Structure formats: C-alpha cells, structure tokens
Amino acid sequence: MREFGYQCADDVTGAVTLLAADPDARYLGGGTNLVDLMKAGVERPGLLVDVRELPLGRIEPTADGGLRIGATVTNSDLAVHPEVRRHYPALTQALLAGASGQLRNMATVGGNLLQRTRCGYFTDLSQPCNKRNPGSGCPAVAGEHHNHAVLGASDHCVAVHPSDMGVALTAFDAVVSYESADGPGEIPITDFYLPVGDSPHRETALPPGALITHVTLPAAPVARSRYRKVRERASYAFAIGSVAAALTVEDGRVREARLALGAVASRPWRARAAEAVLTGAPADGATFAAAADAELAAARPLPHNGYKVTLMRNLVVSVLTELAGEDAR
Amino acid sequence: MAPAPSSTSSAITLNINGEKHHLPIDHRTTLLDALRERLDLTGTKKGCDQGQCGACTVLVDQRRVVSCLSLAVAAEGREITTIEGVAEGDELHPVQQAFLDLDGYQCGYCTPGQICSAIAVIEEHAAGWPSAVTDDPAPEAGPPPLTPEEIRERMSGNLCRCGAYVSIVQAVARAAEEHAAEKHTAKEASA
Numbered sequence: 242m243r244e245f246g247y248q249c250a251d252d253v254t255g256a257v258t259l260l261a262a263d264p265d266a267r268y269l270g271g272g273t274n275l276v277d278l279m280k281a282g283v284e285r286p287g288l289l290v291d292v293r294e295l296p297l298g299r300i301e302p303t304a305d306g307g308l309r310i311g312a313t314v315t316n317s318d319l320a321v322h323p324e325v326r327r328h329y330p331a332l333t334q335a336l337l338a339g340a341s342g343q344l345r346n347m348a349t350v351g352g353n354l355l356q357r358t359r360c361g362y363f364t365d366l367s368q369p370c371n372k373r374n375p376g377s378g379c380p381a382v383a384g385e386h387h388n389h390a391v392l393g394a395s396d397h398c399v400a401v402h403p404s405d406m407g408v409a410l411t412a413f414d415a416v417v418s419y420e421s422a423d424g425p426g427e428i429p430i431t432d433f434y435l436p437v438g439d440s441p442h443r444e445t446a447l448p449p450g451a452l453i454t455h456v457t458l459p460a461a462p463v464a465r466s467r468y469r470k471v472r473e474r475a476s477y478a479f480a481i482g483s484v485a486a487a488l489t490v491e492d493g494r495v496r497e498a499r500l501a502l503g504a505v506a507s508r509p510w511r512a513r514a515a516e517a518v519l520t521g522a523p524a525d526g527a528t529f530a531a532a533a534d535a536e537l538a539a540a541r542p543l544p545h546n547g548y549k550v551t552l553m554r555n556l557v558v559s560v561l562t563e564l565a566g567e568d569a570r
Numbered sequence: 571m572a573p574a575p576s577s578t579s580s581a582i583t584l585n586i587n588g589e590k591h592h593l594p595i596d597h598r599t600t601l602l603d604a605l606r607e608r609l610d611l612t613g614t615k616k617g618c619d620q621g622q623c624g625a626c627t628v629l630v631d632q633r634r635v636v637s638c639l640s641l642a643v644a645a646e647g648r649e650i651t652t653i654e655g656v657a658e659g660d661e662l663h664p665v666q667q668a669f670l671d672l673d674g675y676q677c678g679y680c681t682p683g684q685i686c687s688a689i690a691v692i693e694e695h696a697a698g699w700p701s702a703v704t705d706d707p708a709p710e711a712g713p714p715p716l717t718p719e720e721i722r723e724r725m726s727g728n729l730c731r732c733g734a735y736v737s738i739v740q741a742v743a744r745a746a747e748e749h750a751a752e753k754h755t756a757k758e759a760s761a
Contacts, residue, residue: 244578247597247643269644276600276639277620289597291644317633321699323709330707337702341727342694343624343687346633347640476702476726 242279246288250295253420253454259290260450261422268292268452270313271347273340274356281364283357283373293349297454300324306460312351312453316406317342319350329458331466331485335409338470341477351453354407354417354433355445358400358507359479361385371397372441379441382543388481391540391549393506398441399543401504402434403479408503409468411511412485415458421451430456434508441507462487462497465564470503471552480504482552488564490524498561502536502553512536515557524565526558533557582646586611587655597643602626604642605652613653613682617729624728627683628652634690636727653682656689665689665745674741676732684728688742691724692749716746 247269250256260266265287269275278284297311300322308324319325320336339345339353362368362380369377381389381399389399407430415430428446435443447453466487472478483503489496498519500512515532522528533554540550579596584604591609602619605611605628617625619638626637629651656663665688668674675681695716700707703723704714714720721739730738 242598245597246577247580272641273621273639276641280620326707326709333707337700341624342724343627343634343636343727344621347635476723
C-alpha cells in the first residue's frame with residue numbers, strides 16, 4: 242500500500258478545500274470499500290480526509306414530509322430509524338440485505354453510493370479494465386460475467402453497481418446534495434450515475450473533489466414498499482438481482498408504481514418503461530408480467546448471464562403481486 | 571485541523587479495554603494489525619483480511635465492526651473492546667460461558683470474532699433492531715422473537731470453516747435468553 246497522510250476534518254468547507262488542493266486525496270468514511278481497494282492497490286491515495294466527525298450524522302424530517310439524511314449516517318442507523326422503518330420499508334429492507342452487521346455499522350450513506358463495482362477484473366491489477374485503466378479493454382465481455390449487466394452496458398464495461406441501498410433510494414426519487422469548491426449542488430439520484438458509454442471510469446455526476454453532504458427523501462409516495470434480493474447464498478452476499486417496488490392500488494387498478502432494479506446495470510436501474518405499463522392498469526399478474534417484459538425488452542444479455550432476464554421478470558412479478566395483495570387487505 | 575498532511579505516520583492513543591495505549595503508527599496500519607502486532611492483543615484473529623469473514627470483529631463504541639478494514643489512526647478517541655476485555659475479571663462474559671457450555675466452536679479460530687459479534691447481536695436485538703429476515707420492519711410490529719433464523723441472519727457476517735454453526739446458534743440463543751431474563755429481573759427489582 243502506498244504511504245498516505247491522514248487528516249480528520251472538522252468542517253465541510255475545510256474537507257472540500259483539502260480535496261480541491263490535492264487530486265491524490267480521498268474522503269474516508271467507513272472505509273469498508275476504500276481500505277479494501279487500497280490493500281488491493283486499486284486505490285492509491287496520498288491523503289485521506291476522514292469525514293466521520295463532520296456534522297453530517299443526523300436524520301431530520303423535512304418541511305414537505307420527507308427525510309434529510311446526513312452523509313455520514315451509518316447504514317445501520319439509517320436502517321433502524323423509526324421513520325424509515327415506518328414510511329420507507331423498502332429502504333430498511335435494502336439496507337439490512339446488504340453486507341453484514343459489522344459492515345453496516347461502519348459503512349456510511351455517502352460511501353455506499355460511491356462504492357465501486359465488485360467485478361473481479363476491476364480489483365485484479367494483472368488484468369485490463371476500462372474502469373480502472375481507461376482504454377485497456379474489458380475482459381469481462383468475453384470472460385467471467387455471470388453476475389454482470391444485462392441493461393445499459395456497453396462493449397467498454399459490463400460491470401454492475403453493487404449497492405442495495407441505492408436501488409431503494411432510486412425507487413423513492415432521492416436527491417443527493419453535495420458541497421464542492423464551486424459551491425453546493427443537488428443531483429436527483431436517477432441522474433447521479435452516468436451512462437457507461439465509452440467512459441466507464443467516469444461513474445457519477447459529482448464534480449471533482451465534491452463531498453456528498455446529504456441524501457433527501459421526498460415524502461413517501463405510498464405506504465406499501467418492498468425490497469427483495471436474490472443472491473447465491475442466503476445472506477452476506479452481493480445481489481445477482483434485486484427489486485425495490487412501491488405500489489398503490491385503488492379499486493383494483495394501479496394508481497401509482499415505483500420500480501427500481503439492482504445488480505442488472507452500472508447503476509441502480511429505474512424501471513420507467515415498466516412503471517408506464519403499470520400506471521392505471523388492472524393490478525393483476527398479467528399487468529405485472531407485461532410491465533416486467535416492457536422493461537426487459539431492452540436487455541442485452543451476455544453468454545453467461547441470460548438467466549438474469551428470467552430471474553428479474555419473475556422477481557418483478559412476485560414482488561408486485563405481494564404488494565398488491567397487501568394493498569387489498 | 572491539526573497535523574501536516576504530508577506526514578504518513580502519527581503518534582496516537584488507542585483506548586482498548588479501558589486502557590490507554592500510546593504508540594507511533596504508520597497510517598497504513600489497520601486496527602487489526604495494531605492490536606495483534608503492536609499491542610500483543612492476539613485474541614482478535616486475522617482471517618481473510620478483506621472484510622469477508624468476521625474473524626477480526628471487535629467492538630468500537632459498543633458497535634461491532636471488522637478491525638481489518640478499520641485504520642488504527644481513525645480509531646483514536648474511540649472506545650475499543652476486544653475479546654480480551656469482555657470478561658469481568660475471572661468471570662466469563664455470559665456469551666463466552668454459553669459458547670463453552672454448548673461447544674460453540676471446533677478449532678476456535680473464528681470464536682473471538684463470533685463472541686464479540688454475538689455480544690453486539692444481543693444488544694441490537696434488545697434495542698429493537700429488525701433484520702433482513704424480520705417479516706415487518708415497522709417499529710409498531712415490535713422486536714421479532716430471536717429465532718434460530720434471526721440468529722443465523724444476524725450472525726451471517728461471521729464465517730466458521732469448521733461448520734460449528736448449529737451449536738453457535740444455540741449458544742447465542744441461550745446467552746440472549748439470559749440477557750433478557752436479567753433485564754426482566756432488574757426491571758422488577760426497580761419497580
């Protein structure tokens with residue numbers, strides 16, 4: 242590991258100034274991904290700016306009935322917050338489905354959004370990787386890709402974003418707030434992650450050196466929401482597919498639907514095509530299957546991950562059916 | 571903000587098991603390596619060294635964390651508890667006693683991490699935290715019973731290559747029952 246300086250920041254402006262002055266500097270939150278990548282040699286920062294003592298550790302109600310979540314709130318504290326459990330159950334479920342109790346106690350909300358892909362080629366320095374070393378190639382396209390993207394990928398990169406939390410935040414239309422050397426800004430989470438295209442190394446719309454300060458949830462659209470995750474073992478594993486859904490049914494018809502898919506793309510995937518099919522349609526199995534098919538029509542599976550298309554179709558139908566059943570009660 | 575960013579080491583003080591340790595430390599040192607290699611606290615074990623096995627679990631400010639992904643320099647000012655610090659003198663912690671009585675291990679390598687994790691699991695459950703297998707996460711639903719399924723999910727961050735899971739689950743269940751009974755008695759005594 243490269244030697245590095247360490248500073249514990251005590252105000253946001255100071256932290257942002259340090260990053261602006263040093264392109265080799267990185268923010269340190271829980272460290273669950275960054276320290277791991279530093280050990281692997283993928284990240285080689287010259288300075289770590291510890292942000293955990295910044296006054297960004299609170300969860301507060303907003304005037305319009307939403308929640309404003311500080312970037313250094315841990316995944317555990319967000320998952321068990323009474324208002325999140327009550328009004329955004331899919332977010333609690335997504336958080337609790339991620340990693341382990343130990344890692345959730347360390348990991349922060351800001352860091353969770355900025356975690357890197359777990360593609361094996363990305364973390365293996367002996368291999369080319371367009372995300373790590375732009376222009377070097379993507380061995381996953383013709384190699385080991387059973388858990389890679391089926392939506393929105395390109396020939397340059399087929400890696401998936403590993404976050405569970407981000408999938409629920411995407412269904413709930415969260416907004417990411419940041420502070421940068423040029424001042425503060427906000428980005429809807431659906432625009433936060435950039436399309437892969439030919440620049441998979443550019444992952445987010447955050448300006449260079451910007452610090453995520455908050456994530457804001459608008460008032461919960463509907464009471465019923467759910468996150469379901471499929472993985473290769475029962476717990477403590479990344480998803481091979483996941484769904485965050487919220488559904489309101491009135492008189493047997495879908496009044497409002499929110500749907501986001503995980504582990505299928507380089508970002509949490511908002512399923513707008515499926516939502517369009519759902520809205521106003523009868524809340525039944527045929528509608529749910531048509532919605533899933535509408536979204537997955539754009540899928541471009543690779544030789545070893547075609548199962549994901551079937552898996553996601555079944556998962557979407559199953560979760561929506563469950564939610565519709567709960568709504569009918 | 572204190573020291574110059576160019577320096578790659580710091581003189582730090584770690585508060586471990588109620589005792590202060592002063593040491594100069596290279597910033598690259600993990601809390602795990604500081605405990606084992608610098609402070610001779612070898613009860614905490616190094617398994618995968620990449621956050622995937624839980625053998626290095628310790629408590630930081632009463633929360634369980636993996637010490638292999640924690641930097642020692644970032645642990646300054648926090649209250650660290652390792653397996654060496656969970657007993658009260660010669661009296662074992664109830665979780666330690668339950669692991670002993672019920673054979674919650676085979677080779678023992680993952681055991682310090684299992685025990686530190688279980689201590690926190692019991693506190694998290696007592697505080698009403700749901701888990702990924704809890705049916706209804708709403709606070710109104712109340713804390714779920716600590717079933718074997720709940721214990722397995724909550725302990726899933728601690729791998730045991732010997733496969734002693736059956737007795738680990740039993741040990742955690744017994745320690746949790748004792749903990750609940752103790753709280754109940756304390757409540758009655760104060761009533």
